[in-house]
Amino acid sequence: MLNSESLKYDFERGLLEEIESAGKIIKVRAGETIFDAGSLVRYIPIVISGAVKVTRPDDDGKELLLYYLTPGDSCAMTFTCCMRQFPSEIKAVAEDDSELLMLPTSVTDDWIVKYPTWKSFALQTIRDRFLEMLRAIDQIAFQNLDERLISYLKDKSKATGNALLNISHEQIANDLATSRVVISRLLKKLENNGKILLYRNQIKILSDL
């Protein structure tokens, strides 16, 4: 069940054995919080199956979507903050029912020096997430809301591998840090242009979005 296939990275044998013995597989249901902002992270999660949504809460309880994690991905933020037991700056919630491989930070710290492939895996994930964050910043700074909404819908359907999204306008508004009314109007426009279909709590993405 646990192999390099599910990790999407070829680690050396010794490391794989250590991962096998130190790691725990946990299953989370859609909507379950994996870790919250402000909490100390003692595990590095790697997504085995499903999808995880990573958000950044702002001062007044609103949340801004940062990125999705899909199988094989890990979270760079946990790499950077848990190494020194800093509290998490972000929040991770299961998007779908998911399986996560949890690696205690007590052992992963040693792996950095022990296993070159682990080190490059760590650096690679940090790099990947960093690029994703740049993209997110780009969107906020330079894109209109309607463009952000479109990439939001695309990302989400890619993360869940489904053209039918189970989400309310309100939740989208939350993720994009805007109001529901605005989202409703933009979605209506997209529907009129034949890009999507709207239902209650569901949005169907059509191929030419």
Added chain:
DNA sequence: ACATTAAGTGATT
């Protein structure tokens, strides 16, 4: 049948 929640819409800032 009624209450609750999601979505649609015009008007105002």
Added chain:
DNA sequence: AATCACTTAATGT
């Protein structure tokens, strides 16, 4: 683009 105020539609009890 945000907010308000209000309507309409869908869903749960």
